[in-house]
Amino acid sequence: MKIELASSYGFCFGVKRAIRIAEEHKGSKTYGPLIHNKDEINRLKEGFNIGLAESLNDIDADDSVVIRTHGIPKHELAVLNKQNNKVIDATCPYVTTPQQIVEKMSEEGYSIVIFGDKNHPEIKGVVSYAVNPKDAFIVLESDELEDLPLSSKVALVSQTTRKPEDFLKIVNALILTRKEVRVFNTICNATFENQDAAAELAKRADVMIVIGGKHSSNTKQLHSICKRDCEDSYLIENEEELDPSWFEGKKLCGISAGASTPDWVVQNVINKIESMKK
Amino acid sequence: MKIELASSYGFCFGVKRAIRIAEEHKGSKTYGPLIHNKDEINRLKEGFNIGLAESLNDIDADDSVVIRTHGIPKHELAVLNKQNNKVIDATCPYVTTPQQIVEKMSEEGYSIVIFGDKNHPEIKGVVSYAVNPKDAFIVLESDELEDLPLSSKVALVSQTTRKPEDFLKIVNALILTRKEVRVFNTICNATFENQDAAAELAKRADVMIVIGGKHSSNTKQLHSICKRDCEDSYLIENEEELDPSWFEGKKLCGISAGASTPDWVVQNVINKIESMKK
Known part of the structure; x- marks a missing residue:
């Protein structure tokens, strides 16, 4: 295998x-x-x-x-x-970018809209860079925009971990009502890179091991993505949960891991699977 | 009446x-x-x-x-x-605006995207203001964007007479692939103002007269909008086409006119209808 x-x-x-x-x-x-x-x-x-x-x-x-x-x-x-x-x-440099954009656009007199969760540490940092805090707003839904005292010139950034399709809803609501909307796509695609890579591998593998917290939403999502193309997909937290029967008669074992899983945990899992092959 | x-x-x-x-x-x-x-x-x-x-x-x-x-x-x-x-x-000042935006954004090094018809005189004028003609592009469909050598910073304007929902398709395609998209909503809502006003009036009127060219697409559109709420809606080019029977037993006669219909043509129609009432 x-x-x-x-x-x-x-x-x-x-x-x-x-x-x-x-x-x-x-x-x-x-x-x-x-x-x-x-x-x-x-x-x-x-x-x-x-x-x-x-x-x-x-x-x-x-x-x-x-x-x-x-x-x-x-x-x-x-x-x-x-x-x-x-x-x-x-x-993260991908977080420094929206901080700098908010500072610069705010200095230039744009109203600032931040698409994100106001309680998330990243967003608390980003919004703090607005030179005029009264002209910077954090929203998660487009209908929150309606009551905001925005000027005709708006600069928009996103929390790095948001979904692009949700960001577009905010963009679209702003564009129909403002003269200028300066849209900075500050979404980081790391989450989607892991998902895309897992999906690609699951199509070819006959057993998939996804390593990560059982309660981690991004790990559970990886697991469900793998399940779509590879029925024998297992979610484990570490090598101790591995079962030798999973690998019997298999040709390709694919491995993916959630965003909070260290490489050495992944390596321990690989070592254990290697040892099972013998 | x-x-x-x-x-x-x-x-x-x-x-x-x-x-x-x-x-x-x-x-x-x-x-x-x-x-x-x-x-x-x-x-x-x-x-x-x-x-x-x-x-x-x-x-x-x-x-x-x-x-x-x-x-x-x-x-x-x-x-x-x-x-x-x-x-x-x-x-039109609404056309001068995109001309000035294209010139300024082009000077600042943005790639220019113009949403519009490359054969329309307005667009031929607007695009001519790009200081670097090789970095200014005219598109009507979002899939035309794929092959364009756009930089990571794009400024977007629209032909004034385009539909906002079509403009948003271009916006959305750009935002997912560029770092910064500076969106200038240069769409003029005059066309929609006439349509909205005709629709509102047609709901209350029991006969509607729409004045404009029989081959004018905006006049035909006004007529069809009126028809939805007022079955007795007539499209005429001038007062000579009026038929007294249309107004028999009616209480409210609504009047609208296409974007190329002069006020004096409208006034001639009103005068003729007034004379028919006697």
């Missing part, structure tokens, strides 16, 4: 980069968890002495602070700088 | 303005017909000595030239200026 990894799986570019940055700064603290995976947080703690600050109160004056992929609000960054903390910026 | 005019009918703002400008410049020539209505062209000829130049060759060095609502290409304007013609600009 051949084992093949999906061409895209697991951590996205930004998370991989943030973990590498943290590893390069032993003894620092991350402001908020770098990733929703306790095993990976523990690995960074044990191997690199990376601490975790849940709030600004947990950060002491001499701490080196890693900003995670989501970024942080401008005023919190100002607090860290004022405290003379060493700030290590691991904000 | 009461007679009521639709709240919006006939010539749009830009055409009314262009005719007023022509009347204020007796003895001038229009470059291209001001409107697709021979009676109105004749009235301007007889009452104000307004001539008609079908091409630049018909324009002599000492002519005063009225630019019609569609505007003209930049290089033709340069020819008129070089010949020392007196140029009287009756370009």
